[in-house]
Amino acid sequence: MTLLAVIVPVAILGALVLGAVMFFQRGAAGIDASPRPLLRVYLxxxxxxxxxxxxxxxxxxVTGVLGAVSPDFTYGSSPGPVPGPVQVDGSTPPAVAPLRELQDQYDRRTRESLLQGITGALAGALFWAVHWYGRRTLETVExxxxxxRRGYYLLGTAIFGIASIVLVPMAVYNTLHWFLIPVAQFEFRQGAGESxxxxxxxxxxxxxxxxxxxADYRSGRVPTEPMRTAPAS
Incomplete structure (x- = not known):
């Protein structure tokens, strides 16, 4: 959720800004709304x-992998009482049962993270491959x-660049805070794995x-599509 909360608003805002820039550059009469250009935009x-x-x-x-390695660091924890010795009658000490429940919660969250992550990554890769194939099939060399295409890569750079600016300091702070700042007993320690x-x-x-x-700008290539301008009134 941390990642989606950052990239979704940035992606929407970036798409709106890019669309507005292209509109003002070409003018309303210069935008081709025929099916083929619209299909390219969709792809x-x-x-x-x-x-x-x-x-x-x-x-x-990655969150699931970190959770499997260090669940406390990934999902957070609160120091509890030290487990007492095993009872003479073989029953579970009172302090051990909550620890087992907490470990079960960690295991469940780890499995859920891995399942959601692998499913989402495979779905994203599959849909990207389908759209990439559609672009390669539809587009000419020019x-x-x-x-x-240039706007597509510029928008992607802006989205992931802004997300990196937000997420990297957050991840560094949460990681250092987890290792360097002690917490009192029963005080919840925020996990750093997700960020x-x-x-x-x-x-x-x-x-x-x-x-x-x-690389595109260093090559000196200019857009090959003719820039349509609105006819003079």
Missing amino acids: YLGSLVSILVLVAGLAQA ERTSSL LAAAIAVVPFWILFLRIVL
Whole structure:
């Protein structure tokens, strides 16, 4: 939820800003609303949404892995009483039962995180592959260097860049806080695994999109689609 709470508003705002920029650049009369250009726009938007689903799934999967390694660090904990010795009659000491319940909760959350993460990552990868194939099939060679493609990578760079700016400091703070700040008995210690997993999932995609954008601009290629202008009145 930490990752989705960051990238969903950024993605919506970025798409609106990009659409507004393209509208003002071309003008209302310069926008081609025929089915083929609209299909291209859908394929790029579908590709980007699929990548967001993929990243969210990877973050959940990483959370599950961290939960399996260190559930206290991942999900948080509150120090409880030290378990007493085993009773003479073999019954469970009063302090042990809550610990077992807590461990069962950790195990359940870990399995849920892994299941949700793997499912989301596979679904995102599958839908991205379908949309990528649709783009490769529909587009001509000239359209693969178009302004729409450049806007797609710019929007992805902005989404994952802003998410990285928000999530990386949060993950570093939560991690250092968990290790360095002691807590009193029965005080809940906030887990750091979810924010750390979100940062681990987002940063590589930000670097990937940024490298593609920089390589595109360094090559000096210009958009090959003609820029339509509104006729003079």
